[in-house]
Amino acid sequence: xxxxxxxxxxxxxxxxxxxxxxxxxxxxxxxxxxxxxxxxxxxxxxxxxxxxxxxxxxxxxxxxxxxxxxxxxxxxxxxxxxxxxxxxxxxxxxxxxxxxxxxxxxxxxxxxxxxxxxxxxxxxxxxxxxxxxxxxxxxxxxxxxxxxxxxxxxxxxxxxxxxxxxxxxxxxxxxxxxxxxxxxxxxxxxxxxxxxxxxxxxxxxxxxxxxxxxxxxxxxxxxxxxxxxxxxxxxxxxxxxxxxxxxxxxxxxxxxxxxxxxxxxxxxxxxxxx
Amino acid sequence: xxxxxxxxxxxxxxxxxxxxxxxxxxxxxxxxxxxxxxxxxxxxxxxxxxxxxxxxxxxxxxxxxxxxxxxxxxxxxxxxxxxxxxxxxxxxxxxxxxxxxxxxxxxxxxxxxxxxxxxxxxxxxxxxxxxxxxxxxxxxxxxxxxxxxxxxxxxxxxxxxxxxxxxxxxxxxxxxxxxxxxxxxxxxxxxxxxxxxxxxxxxxxxxxxxxxxxxxxxxxxxxxxxxxxxxxxxxxxxxxxxxxxxxxxxxxxxxxxxxxxxxxxxxxxxxxxxxxxxxxxxxxxxxxxxxxxxxxxxxxxxxxxxx
Ligand SMILES: Nc1ncnc2c1ncn2[C@@H]1O[C@H](COP(=O)(O)OP(=O)(O)OP(=O)(O)O)[C@@H](O)[C@H]1O
Ligand SMILES: [Mg+2]
Numbered sequence: 001x002x003x004x005x006x007x008x009x010x011x012x013x014x015x016x017x018x019x020x021x022x023x024x025x026x027x028x029x030x031x032x033x034x035x036x037x038x039x040x041x042x043x044x045x046x047x048x049x050x051x052x053x054x055x056x057x058x059x060x061x062x063x064x065x066x067x068x069x070x071x072x073x074x075x076x077x078x079x080x081x082x083x084x085x086x087x088x089x090x091x092x093x094x095x096x097x098x099x100x101x102x103x104x105x106x107x108x109x110x111x112x113x114x115x116x117x118x119x120x121x122x123x124x125x126x127x128x129x130x131x132x133x134x135x136x137x138x139x140x141x142x143x144x145x146x147x148x149x150x151x152x153x154x155x156x157x158x159x160x161x162x163x164x165x166x167x168x169x170x171x172x173x174x175x176x177x178x179x180x181x182x183x184x185x186x187x188x189x190x191x192x193x194x195x196x197x198x199x200x201x202x203x204x205x206x207x208x209x210x211x212x213x214x215x216x217x218x219x220x221x222x223x224x225x226x227x228x229x230x231x232x233x234x235x236x237x238x239x240x241x242x243x244x245x246x247x248x249x250x251x252x253x254x255x256x257x258x259x260x261x262x263x264x265x266x267x268x269x270x271x272x273x274x
Numbered sequence: 275x276x277x278x279x280x281x282x283x284x285x286x287x288x289x290x291x292x293x294x295x296x297x298x299x300x301x302x303x304x305x306x307x308x309x310x311x312x313x314x315x316x317x318x319x320x321x322x323x324x325x326x327x328x329x330x331x332x333x334x335x336x337x338x339x340x341x342x343x344x345x346x347x348x349x350x351x352x353x354x355x356x357x358x359x360x361x362x363x364x365x366x367x368x369x370x371x372x373x374x375x376x377x378x379x380x381x382x383x384x385x386x387x388x389x390x391x392x393x394x395x396x397x398x399x400x401x402x403x404x405x406x407x408x409x410x411x412x413x414x415x416x417x418x419x420x421x422x423x424x425x426x427x428x429x430x431x432x433x434x435x436x437x438x439x440x441x442x443x444x445x446x447x448x449x450x451x452x453x454x455x456x457x458x459x460x461x462x463x464x465x466x467x468x469x470x471x472x473x474x475x476x477x478x479x480x481x482x483x484x485x486x487x488x489x490x491x492x493x494x495x496x497x498x499x500x501x502x503x504x505x506x507x508x509x510x511x512x513x514x515x516x517x518x519x520x521x522x523x524x525x526x527x528x529x530x531x532x533x534x535x536x537x538x539x540x541x542x543x544x545x546x547x548x549x550x551x552x553x554x555x556x557x558x559x560x561x562x563x564x565x566x567x568x569x570x571x572x573x574x575x576x577x578x579x580x581x
Contacts, residue, residue: 015344017344017345017347017348018343018344018345018346018347019346020347021347021351021380023378023380025377026374026377026378026380027378029374029377030363030366030374030377030378033366033370033374034363034365034366110363110364110365111359111361112361112363114327114357114361115361115362115363115375116378117327117350118325118327118350118353118355118357119350119351119375119378119379119426120347120348120350120351120378120379120380120426121347121350121378122346122347272327273326273327273328273329273346274328274329
């Protein structure tokens with residue numbers, strides 16, 4: 001009983017059963033347990049950042065800009081215009097922070113995923129669990145920010161309630177893609193690319209002024225970017241400007257979620273279950 | 275009865291390197307099975323494939339009757355794994371490490387908490403329950419890793435060099451605990467570099483080198499088959515060992531020259547020592563001992579176990 005000759009080559013199979021144990025909850029719970037002892041200043045800053053922007057830009061800059069006229073003909077204050085944009089941006093930032101820096105560290109320095117994947121956890125559980133954590137944080141921020149908007153009278157329509165699930169979807173999309181991208185990065189230098197993509201998206205995606213200020217080709221470029229869809233979706237809901245293009249925005253994020261989860265799961269499997 | 279682990283032609287390659295080269299073995303339920311081999315032999319790679327965290331390149335593998343490639347989560351839910359290098363969660367406290375790990379198996383929180391307390395006692399870490407993992411000594415981390423592997427009451431416990439880094443007392447405590455698990459019917463699969471550990475714990479073992487199985491059997495079978503009853507160890511001083519060995523040719527069944535000593539395999543060590551003196555050779559030290567797995571290992575791989 002030593003060696004056999006010419007063993008049959010093996011094909012990788014298994015489908016969902018090899019990838020998912022239906023226990024993403026445990027991964028989420030782990031993150032929450034770890035957060036208990038984490039730096040609360042960082043956690044809170046995620047809430048205050050958009051509030052500061054809103055006050056500085058909405059009221060400071062807004063007193064110069066005055067009111068804006070929407071394509072529908074309605075007039076809204078500048079603060080009410082940028083608030084939903086900032087809400088979408090905070091969802092993006094929260095989701096991206098948790099799914100890039102945190103995940104990168106765990107991938108390369110901690111052996112967390114390696115340990116999790118020696119249990120009955122599958123790579124899809126890890127991806128979903130980590131993303132849910134990013135979502136939960138984004139969701140709490142969004143709820144807080146929406147409350148601030150309500151108090152300041154910036155929610156102009158009943159449909160603002162739907163901004164909560166919308167923001168969660170935005171965060172879900174960014175977190176999925178963020179984690180997928182991160183799982184392919186190897187050095188801290190490459191992580192700078194993430195900032196390099198995010199900052200211009202934040203500045204130009206119609207957060208602070210309507211898209212119509214740009215020439216048409218630039219408009220198309222921005223419309224291809226994910227953040228614009230988030231800003232438009234959330235803004236439509238808080239201002240009460242509902243139209244069918246919202247389905248496109250939602251679809252955009254659903255695609256991001258599916259693509260992001262697929263790549264993340266595949267990559268985690270290649271990294272830790274090969 | 276079907277074996278809990280069955281490997282046929284199991285192979286793993288990394289690029290050009292064949293880490294595991296078509297090995298066959300079976301482990302029946304309740305057995306304590308050891309993999310012995312020098313550094314780089316392919317032990318950890320084999321353990322990882324059995325643990326369903328590494329896919330095989332070729333061959334067939336069944337763990338608890340299932341194919342690890344297709345049923346990873348299902349198989350892993352019944353395994354306890356102690357990896358060669360600790361991978362505890364540094365962001366969690368000691369007790370939290372156990373509870374959270376249990377949750378990964380989908381075990382209810384209350385059950386995890388109860389087992390965590392039992393396992394902290396098992397690992398003698400009760401007074402460290404609220405410490406951070408990084409505050410533990412190397413040996414304590416090892417004990418915590420082993421405790422963690424038991425949180426799901428596994429059917430198979432996989433231990434990759436479990437006692438490396440433990441002090442002698444902690445090793446004996448651990449052996450005792452492993453023995454009790456074995457009595458309760460847990461299958462043990464372990465790798466080790468310690469011969470005494472292999473002799474103590476393994477019902478059966480395979481000696482692996484360069485990804486192949488060189489020999490297989492119980493510790494006593496292997497010693498009978500690959501070594502004589504006794505060994506005489508002679509030291510002549512490091513630059514004279516080789517010369518002396520040349521003059522001892524023919525005196526023993528087999529002679530092994532190591533950098534620091536010469537080993538003579540024979541059935542009667544004392545008689546051999548007398549003949550050495552008759553030849554006019556005077557080793558600086560000499561000792562006769564019973565053959566051990568170390569000698570089997572040396573014979574099969576040409577290397578000593580601890581390099
Ligand atoms: N992920 C990997 N990528 C490339 N080569 C690897 C990888 N893992 C292991 N190897 C190689 O496979 C061979 C077997 O390694 P393995 O870790 O299985 O040895 P081992 O018997 O456990 O050794 P040790 O006693 O030192 O732990 C080695 O040559 C090692 O370099
Ligand atoms: Mg090893």
